[in-house]
Amino acid sequence: MATRSRRRVAAFAAALLAVSLSACTGEESSSDDLSGNRVGAMSDYAVNSQFKATEALNFSILYNNHPNYPIKNEWLFWSELTKRTGVTLQPTAVPLSDYEQKRSLLIGAGDAPLIIPKTYPGQETPFVASGSILPVSDYLDLMPNFKDKITKWNLQPDVDQLRQLDGKFYLLPGLHENVWTDYSLGVRTDILAQLNLTAPKTWDEVYTMLKAMKAAYPNQYPMSDRWSKPTPGGALFNYMAGAFSTNGGWGYRNDYWDADAKKFVFTGATDGYRQMVTYLNKLVKEGLLDPESFTQDDDTAIQKLATGKSFVISANAQELVNKYRTTMAETLPKATMVKIPQPVGPAGEVKAGSRLENGVMISKKARESKNFVAMMQFIDWLYYSDAGQEFAKWGVPGTTYDKDASGKITLAPDVDYVKLNPTATKHLQKDFGFGNGVFAYGGTTALLQSTFSAEELEYQKAMDTRKILPVPPPHPYEDAEAEQATLWETPLKDHVAQMTLKFILGQRDLSEWDAYVAELKAKNSDAYIELVNKAYDRFAKQRG
Amino acid sequence: MVTVGRKPARRRMQVTRGYRVFQAVNAVVLTVVVIVTLYPFVNVVARSFSQESYIRAGQVNLVPRGFNLATYKLVMADDMFWANYRNTVFYTVVATAVAITLTTCYAYVLSKKHLRGRSALVGIAVFTMFFSGGLIPNYILITSLGLKNSVWAIALPNAISVFNLLVMKAFFESMPVELEEAAAVDGLDTYRILWRIVLPLSKAMIATMVLFYAVAFWNSWFSAFLYMDQSDLFPVTVYLRNLIAGATGAGSVGAADADLQTAANIQAVTIVLTVVPILLVYPFVQRYFVSGVMLGAVKG
Numbered sequence: 001m002a003t004r005s006r007r008r009v010a011a012f013a014a015a016l017l018a019v020s021l022s023a024c025t026g027e028e029s030s031s032d033d034l035s036g037n038r039v040g041a042m043s044d045y046a047v048n049s050q051f052k053a054t055e056a057l058n059f060s061i062l063y064n065n066h067p068n069y070p071i072k073n074e075w076l077f078w079s080e081l082t083k084r085t086g087v088t089l090q091p092t093a094v095p096l097s098d099y100e101q102k103r104s105l106l107i108g109a110g111d112a113p114l115i116i117p118k119t120y121p122g123q124e125t126p127f128v129a130s131g132s133i134l135p136v137s138d139y140l141d142l143m144p145n146f147k148d149k150i151t152k153w154n155l156q157p158d159v160d161q162l163r164q165l166d167g168k169f170y171l172l173p174g175l176h177e178n179v180w181t182d183y184s185l186g187v188r189t190d191i192l193a194q195l196n197l198t199a200p201k202t203w204d205e206v207y208t209m210l211k212a213m214k215a216a217y218p219n220q221y222p223m224s225d226r227w228s229k230p231t232p233g234g235a236l237f238n239y240m241a242g243a244f245s246t247n248g249g250w251g252y253r254n255d256y257w258d259a260d261a262k263k264f265v266f267t268g269a270t271d272g273y274r275q276m277v278t279y280l281n282k283l284v285k286e287g288l289l290d291p292e293s294f295t296q297d298d299d300t301a302i303q304k305l306a307t308g309k310s311f312v313i314s315a316n317a318q319e320l321v322n323k324y325r326t327t328m329a330e331t332l333p334k335a336t337m338v339k340i341p342q343p344v345g346p347a348g349e350v351k352a353g354s355r356l357e358n359g360v361m362i363s364k365k366a367r368e369s370k371n372f373v374a375m376m377q378f379i380d381w382l383y384y385s386d387a388g389q390e391f392a393k394w395g396v397p398g399t400t401y402d403k404d405a406s407g408k409i410t411l412a413p414d415v416d417y418v419k420l421n422p423t424a425t426k427h428l429q430k431d432f433g434f435g436n437g438v439f440a441y442g443g444t445t446a447l448l449q450s451t452f453s454a455e456e457l458e459y460q461k462a463m464d465t466r467k468i469l470p471v472p473p474p475h476p477y478e479d480a481e482a483e484q485a486t487l488w489e490t491p492l493k494d495h496v497a498q499m500t501l502k503f504i505l506g507q508r509d510l511s512e513w514d515a516y517v518a519e520l521k522a523k524n525s526d527a528y529i530e531l532v533n534k535a536y537d538r539f540a541k542q543r544g
Numbered sequence: 545m546v547t548v549g550r551k552p553a554r555r556r557m558q559v560t561r562g563y564r565v566f567q568a569v570n571a572v573v574l575t576v577v578v579i580v581t582l583y584p585f586v587n588v589v590a591r592s593f594s595q596e597s598y599i600r601a602g603q604v605n606l607v608p609r610g611f612n613l614a615t616y617k618l619v620m621a622d623d624m625f626w627a628n629y630r631n632t633v634f635y636t637v638v639a640t641a642v643a644i645t646l647t648t649c650y651a652y653v654l655s656k657k658h659l660r661g662r663s664a665l666v667g668i669a670v671f672t673m674f675f676s677g678g679l680i681p682n683y684i685l686i687t688s689l690g691l692k693n694s695v696w697a698i699a700l701p702n703a704i705s706v707f708n709l710l711v712m713k714a715f716f717e718s719m720p721v722e723l724e725e726a727a728a729v730d731g732l733d734t735y736r737i738l739w740r741i742v743l744p745l746s747k748a749m750i751a752t753m754v755l756f757y758a759v760a761f762w763n764s765w766f767s768a769f770l771y772m773d774q775s776d777l778f779p780v781t782v783y784l785r786n787l788i789a790g791a792t793g794a795g796s797v798g799a800a801d802a803d804l805q806t807a808a809n810i811q812a813v814t815i816v817l818t819v820v821p822i823l824l825v826y827p828f829v830q831r832y833f834v835s836g837v838m839l840g841a842v843k844g
Contacts, residue, residue: 065775067790070624093775095782097789105770108680111687303602323600330597 032138037372040086047144051381051388053086053374060113062106063091064099064438068429075433080396087378089115107132107363114375116361117438121162121354124171124361128164134362135168142373143380145388149175157471158355165476167543172379174357174442179468181351183239184342184459186315186324190335191216203243203279203343210288213311223283224290224310226301232294232501235314237276242352242469243345244279246272248500251352254492254525255532257472264472264532266525268496269517275346280504291505306331315339317456338455341462351466357442359383382439389447392440395432409450418451475536488528495523592616592812599809615813624775625783632779635768636761639699643757644750646703647712652738654709655716666713673706679770686771697771698761705760708753715749716742751829762822784814 040053065071071093082088092113094102099118106112107127127133140147150156155175162169185206187199192209195216200206213222227235237249247253247267256267267273283289290310293301304310306327315324320339328335342351360379366372382388394401394409402410411420417428417435429435442448445464449457477485499516502508508516586606591599595610603609619625653659654666677685682701691697719742727741743750765781772778791810 065786067787070622070775092773095769095775095778095786095789097782097786098769102769105679105683109683109687111683299600299602302600306600327597327600 034142034373037367037370038374039370040374041371041377042374045144045377045380047148048385048387051085051377051385053371053378056086056088057371057374057378058088058090059115059371059375059378060090060092061115062103062113062117063093064096064118065093066096066437069427069433069436072433075431076396076399077392077433077436077439080391081382084391085378085381087374112363114363114366114369115379116363118358119171119361120358121171121173121356124162125164127361128170132364133170134364134367135166135170136172136362137163137168137170139376142376143172143384145380145384145386146172146175149384153177153355155355157473161471161474162356163474163476163539165478165539167539171359171361172383173359175384176355176357176442176448177445178464179351179353179355180448180460181239181342181353181463182316183235183314184316184339186313186320186337186339188311188335188337191311199338199340200343201341203240203345206343207279207283207288210283210312211286214286214288220309221290222288222310223293223312224296224301224304225293225314226296226298227314228294229297232497235316236293237500239314239342240276240345241272242350243343243347244272244276245347246270246276247352248273248276252493252496254489254496254528255472255475257470259470264475264529264536266492266520266529268492268500269520269525272346274510274513277500277503278510281506281510284504285506294501294504302327308332308335317452317459321453339459341459347469349466350469351463352469354471355468383442386444386447389440389443391434393435393443393447394450395428395434400428400432400434407446420451473536474539475532476539477531477535481531481535485528485531488524488531491523492520492525492528495520588812588815591809592816594809596809615809616817619784619787619810619813619817625780627776628778628780628783631768631777632762632781635695635698635779636758638695639702639761640754640757642699643703643705643761644753647705647709647753647757648743648750650704651709651712652716652742654713655719657717669704669706669709683770692771693773693777698764698767701767702761702764705757708756712749712753715746719745755825755829758825759822762818780818784818788814 040055040057042049042051042054045051063071071091078089090113092106100123103112103116103119104126107116108130110132112132124133150159153175159169159173162171162173164170187209189199191213192199195212197209197212200209210222225233225236227233231250231252233248234250238247238251239249241248241251246256252267254267255264256270256272258265280289284291290296290304301310301313302323305313305324308331313324315337317339320337324337328337360383362375362379366375369375382392390409394411397403400412400415402412404410411417411428413421414424415426415428415432416422416424426432434440449460452460499508499519503510503513503516583606587604590606590608591604592615593608593611593613594604595612598604598609650669654662654669656662659665676682686692686697686701691700723741723745724737727737732740763781765779765785768777768779769782772782788810
């Protein structure tokens with residue numbers, strides 16, 4: 001391997017030398033010279049222009065094969081893509097179940113395709129040190145649509161989070177115009193009506209509502225929650241945390257960015273975290289929240305809901321429609337349920353979350369290809385231009401969808417997608433290859449919401465008005481720091497998770513909070529935060 | 545015939561009160577064990593035929609409720625499923641044949657105490673029990689040997705299971721040396737001793753090993769997943785694994801009704817579809833299976 005790549009580098013260097021004999025510069029500047037890599041590229045490619053390679057090109061791509069719409073060579077997506085852009089993609093299909101593992105293997109073995117999509121922010125970090133992934137931030141000038149969206153949607157701080165120690169980032173993330181929140185509380189509205197209650201808007205009102213439910217049904221827990229495996233309270237803590245100015249559940253990180261003080265603080269010891277835990281403890285103490293919420297599996301929680309033993313549960317749009325309602329239709333025909341906008345807490349009308357989606361990594365060896373510039377333009381068009389995103393999601397106008405003058409998209413009557421035309425004979429994903437998770441994600445709010453039901457749009461409208469909390473700034477570690485941080489992080493995280501549950505379930509009294517904070521300090525929480533802040537300061541200074 | 549005739553007499557003599565109690569307790573305990581082991585399997589079968597809402601409400605026990613075949617139909621209607629099933633059978637047969645041949649040869653050689661460097665050869669095998677080259681070096685090796693996307697990528701790296709090798713070696717060692725000496729005196733060379741004397745006497749052992757290897761290859765998915773790049777080369781285990789991931793993952797936004805039914809009992813259907821064929825192999829080798837393991841283990 002080593003000799004082969006060395007030989008390749010040598011050949012490459014020789015070629016460069018031949019092309020630019022006059023330029024007697026070092027390797028550093030010659031590697032940024034793209035003059036030998038422009039074959040097939042457009043010279044006037046810009047925002048909103050249609051990318052079309054000047055000659056037929058082939059690019060290899062790692063393909064995440066979803067079993068619900070297994071890859072087919074005859075998909076309209078492939079042929080239409082080639083027609084529009086002149087590019088033919090050559091997919092290596094990998095089962096979705098173990099995509100990450102195969103990706104690591106192929107990159108590690110130097111066998112990876114040029115385009116590596118379906119990579120979530122953070123997943124690229126382990127590959128950075130090996131040098132097998134392209135620092136894409138060096139080549140953003142080739143990607144006008146990507147740059148345009150970053151500026152237009154004010155996404156620079158989000159993208160900055162991806163920066164590694166060298167100040168570069170290695171992943172082209174999917175970009176959302178707005179923070180998309182999906183998880184919130186699902187509430188039985190027939191019980192609300194029966195008790196003369198309105199849907200709660202704040203966490204205090206949630207408490208009042210549960211209290212009233214408990215009064216009417218004293219022998220049961222009005223709320224029993226799910227999404228607790230493997231992370232207890234994974235969903236609940238995650239969407240609650242924003243309201244209490246902290247983070248938790250799936251989104252738990254030891255370092256919380258205090259935007260006012262402009263520094264990181266230890267999440268599990270913040271006041272907001274304490275308030276959240278105290279609130280949940282109150283619910284458990286008064287019999288409003290099933291203590292098993294944090295240990296039971298999803299099916300058990302849904303069974304409790306379906307058998308009328310509980311009335312409130314965490315929900316997302318899909319689970320509400322597909323599981324809660326369909327299951328209750330059999331067991332409790334009169335039950336109705338909605339997903340309420342996330343209740344507001346002490347932090348006010350805010351919403352937290354990332355606007356970055358999974359995205360694309362590019363193999364370093366692509367840089368050596370004579371078609372490199374064309375490839376970057378192609379990726380920019382397909383993944384980041386409005387036209388490319390609409391194409392990837394909806395397909396070909398007149399065949400799979402229609403768009404009226406106001407921009408409203410209607411699916412063709414004989415095509416089904418997310419149950420929009422349930423009786424249709426053809427399926428947008430299965431038969432045409434559009435709406436494919438490998439190519440279609442992110443984009444404008446209008447595009448995202450073009451598939452939402454009226455009910456979900458209502459929910460999103462309520463959430464859209466909320467202020468987006470600032471994202472934490474990047475603090476990339478040096479190697480030794482990274483090692484040290486990892487050593488500290490896991491025990492701290494475990495202790496916080498463990499004590500969070502003990503406090504909530506009342507196994508440990510909240511009066512012992514200070515003792516708990518002292519335990520965290522004994523586990524180096526101070527030293528850890530100091531390390532984070534040091535890394536943050538250094539990086540901020542470096543970048544000016 | 546003689547033993548059959550003698551049995552009733554023996555039993556009459558031993559039927560004491562204590563023995564009858566023992567038998568009763570035995571029957572009860574064993575029945576309980578059978579129920580405990582069978583229940584999960586029957587439950588899985590029942591779930592595989594049940595309707596989604598009953599499964600989700602936890603109302604399926606021994607008998608399917610809301611009988612339907614939606615998931616079976618969905619799985620079996622896919623050509624890829626059958627293509628991959630054929631692959632599984634093919635890979636299992638080839639890999640088992642290769643594994644049995646190589647393991648038998650290696651074990652037989654190792655069982656000869658007069659072999660020079662025997663302990664080194666054992667050491668080489670045992671070493672691989674504890675250390676391996678790692679994922680990426682293995683992948684590079686297989687790739688540069690040109691084995692990728694062929695049955696050999698599955699059969700060769702897993703051809704010798706050290707555990708099976710040691711069991712087999714112990715078995716061969718326990719064979720009376722005199723047998724082979726006698727054969728040698730009668731003029732047989734090493735290979736013919738192995739072929740005509742040792743192997744016919746080892747049918748029990750071989751049957752056991754066939755079962756061990758076949759079940760292992762039947763269930764395996766990882767090496768196929770690593771070394772195969774095309775969906776139509778995968779064994780059915782990879783296919784079903786992916787189906788489960790897709791049906792249970794949070795990523796399937798807006799799943800259709802059919803997908804819901806699938807998500808509910810896909811695991812059950814999968815288990816039934818993959819377990820039944822290999823289960824059918826058991827009755828044929830079970831006889832040997834018991835005595836085979838005993839022979840190797842006890843005397844080794």
